Amino acid sequence: MNVESIMTERVATINMDDSLDMVKEVFDNAPFNHLLVVDDEEILIGVISDRDLLSSISPHLGTLGENSRDRNTLKKKSHQIMSRDPITVGKECSVGDAARRILAMPGSCLPVVDDEKKIEGILSWKDILAAMIDEPDKEKVIPTV
Numbered sequence: 001m002n003v004e005s006i007m008t009e010r011v012a013t014i015n016m017d018d019s020l021d022m023v024k025e026v027f028d029n030a031p032f033n034h035l036l037v038v039d040d041e042e043i044l045i046g047v048i049s050d051r052d053l054l055s056s057i058s059p060h061l062g063t064l065g066e067n068s069r070d071r072n073t074l075k076k077k078s079h080q081i082m083s084r085d086p087i088t089v090g091k092e093c094s095v096g097d098a099a100r101r102i103l104a105m106p107g108s109c110l111p112v113v114d115d116e117k118k119i120e121g122i123l124s125w126k127d128i129l130a131a132m133i134d135e136p137d138k139e140k141v142i143p144t145v
Helices: 020-029 050-056 068-075 095-103 125-134 136-140
Strands: 013-015 034-038 044-049 109-113 119-124
Touching: 013 020, 020 034, 020 050, 020 068, 034 119, 044 050, 044 109, 095 109, 095 125, 119 125
Parallel strands: 013 034
Antiparallel strands: 034 044, 109 119
């Protein structure tokens, strides 16, 4: 089985100069946990996770204690918090190799790119796990209680 058969093709992209206010809006209104950061030629340059965003903005936003300094955290730019030069895979990569890459890195997704680093999709650890559950041969490995 290869990455192309289980990757998510629908991805959300942002530019490196987009504000964290916009990044927060995307995460608040879309079912994504990762945003892919692209340059003007749509080449992948970074990744922002929902956790990256939460650790970069004030926890007081939206509370009674919110002040202007808290709101100013939303003015930062995406390039200030993104993970640069993310580890990627091609869509022909085996799911096993992709799983080994995810396990060896601190992040939880692999952007799927072509030879020019243009985005073709994204693969998360959840996609890999779901594929392993749905694969009929894997049922033999599951111990019975």
